[in-house]
Amino acid sequence: MSLDHYHQLPRIKLLDRTPLTPLKRLSAILGIDLYIKRDDIGATGGGGNKLRKLEFIVAQALEQGCDTLITFGALQSNHARLTAAVAARFGLACHLILSRKVPRSGPHYEGGGNLVLDALFGATLHSLSAEEDPLAYCEGLKADLGKQGAKPYVVPFGGSDARGAIGYIACVQEIVEQAREEAIEVDHLVHASGSGGTQAGLLLGGRLHAASFDIQGISVLHTTTDLKPIVQDIVDDACNLLEMAPARDETPVQIDDRFVGRGYGLIDADVQNALKRMAGSEGILLDPVYTGKAFAGLLKRAQEGVYEKGSTVVFLHTGGLPGLFAYSDELLDSASLHTPRRQG
Numbered sequence: 001m002s003l004d005h006y007h008q009l010p011r012i013k014l015l016d017r018t019p020l021t022p023l024k025r026l027s028a029i030l031g032i033d034l035y036i037k038r039d040d041i042g043a044t045g046g047g048g049n050k051l052r053k054l055e056f057i058v059a060q061a062l063e064q065g066c067d068t069l070i071t072f073g074a075l076q077s078n079h080a081r082l083t084a085a086v087a088a089r090f091g092l093a094c095h096l097i098l099s100r101k102v103p104r105s106g107p108h109y110e111g112g113g114n115l116v117l118d119a120l121f122g123a124t125l126h127s128l129s130a131e132e133d134p135l136a137y138c139e140g141l142k143a144d145l146g147k148q149g150a151k152p153y154v155v156p157f158g159g160s161d162a163r164g165a166i167g168y169i170a171c172v173q174e175i176v177e178q179a180r181e182e183a184i185e186v187d188h189l190v191h192a193s194g195s196g197g198t199q200a201g202l203l204l205g206g207r208l209h210a211a212s213f214d215i216q217g218i219s220v221l222h223t224t225t226d227l228k229p230i231v232q233d234i235v236d237d238a239c240n241l242l243e244m245a246p247a248r249d250e251t252p253v254q255i256d257d258r259f260v261g262r263g264y265g266l267i268d269a270d271v272q273n274a275l276k277r278m279a280g281s282e283g284i285l286l287d288p289v290y291t292g293k294a295f296a297g298l299l300k301r302a303q304e305g306v307y308e309k310g311s312t313v314v315f316l317h318t319g320g321l322p323g324l325f326a327y328s329d330e331l332l333d334s335a336s337l338h339t340p341r342r343q344g
Contacts, residue, residue: 003208005242006169010059014051014086015042018171020178020314025281030302033184033312036284037175040291040319045085046117048078048319049198052167053159054086060163061153062090068145071155072097072134074265075127076289078320079158081114084123093150094123095141097134102265106329113326160197162237168201169208175314176209184312186213190301191316192294193217193255194264196227198318200234203251204242213314218297219257220290221264228253259297265289267327270296275324275331287320288327 018041023034039049061069069087073080073096080096087094096118102109118125126141128134138154145152156164172189179186189211193199199217206215219227231253239246261268267288274296278286286292298315307313324331 005244006166006208009056009163009166009241010063011055012059012062012090014044014055015039017174018042020175020182023282023284023315026277029281030299030307031309032302032307033310035184035186035312035314036282037171037189037314037316039171040317040321042319044089045082045121046319046322048082049168049316050079050082050159050319051086052171052201053164053197054082054155054167056163056167057155057159057161058086058090061092061155064151064153066092066151066153068093068095068150068152069155070095070097070138070142070145070152071159072099072138072157074099074101076102076109076114076265076323076326078114078287078290078323080123081117081121081322083155083159084118084121087123088121094121095126095145095152096123097126097128097137097141099128099132099134100130103130103263104265108329109326112328113324114322115326117322158195158197160195160200160234162234162241165197165201165204165234165238166241168198169205171316172202172205172211173209175213176211186211186314187311188216188307188313189213189316190216190218190294190298190313192290192318193219193227193231194221194290196230196234198316199231199253199255200238202316203231203235203253204238207247207251214252214254217253217255218259218294219255220260220293222257223260224255224257227255227257231255256297256301259293259300261293267292267330270300272331274299284317285321285324286317287323288331289323290320291317 019038271292
């Protein structure tokens, strides 16, 4: 199978090869060889998995001569923050349509975290209520900007379309190469699955680079029933873009939806425990919306014996650090993260 069409697509470089790091203390506790793929590390916008997607999406926008990026997401969207950062880097205007879809309020969530960075990157912010339709608003905004002489490009939700998903082919290539360099054989790759694009890209990468490991998505938003066809449709669209034959039997979509909890963007004791376990054991910070839930899922699945003793598991860290500060009030109030007061 050829990668010629992949290499011919327009692309901008936003992310260097990210580290694959052993988590030795957690490995000893869990009885598996656990590694972390650090896609949270990046030179632009604070890092995160959306940079891989924006490499291809923004390249197309630039090729088309667009001067403005528009995208949408939740109020504390990591995708929106990185879109704004990339726009700033390439001298593009940026409009972020941010919905109050997560039932949280207060100064930390409504005025901190990613929102501060969005403003620093110079984006224009549009705040919508949970009931308003962001797609309809987006189309209206695009039309208005066009009338004003701008040439806008709409970046899809989460960067999760065929072109964005293709960005994650490189991640699998890196893992395959790093495993070979470290003389390890990866059995499982575990990641947070939200809008579906990352998982679709990983499945494509696994197929193109003949990866021996299975790819397991931990849903943070949808039920398995809803998310599987979303992922599969993106895979099919990406196959068309790359002029590859679809092969659904070769790319099974594995999703565990047991850790969505109370809903998208809402945390619980399992997420708090996952954040604390990673930070307290390895000094690595996860985020409360995506990687915290995904790592909670990994911990539970390890406890259930899903991973054989001594097997090698890679956890994909997709970023989201600024979101921690949007939840700092809730995290500090929790019993597990409570800071003791000085006595006397």
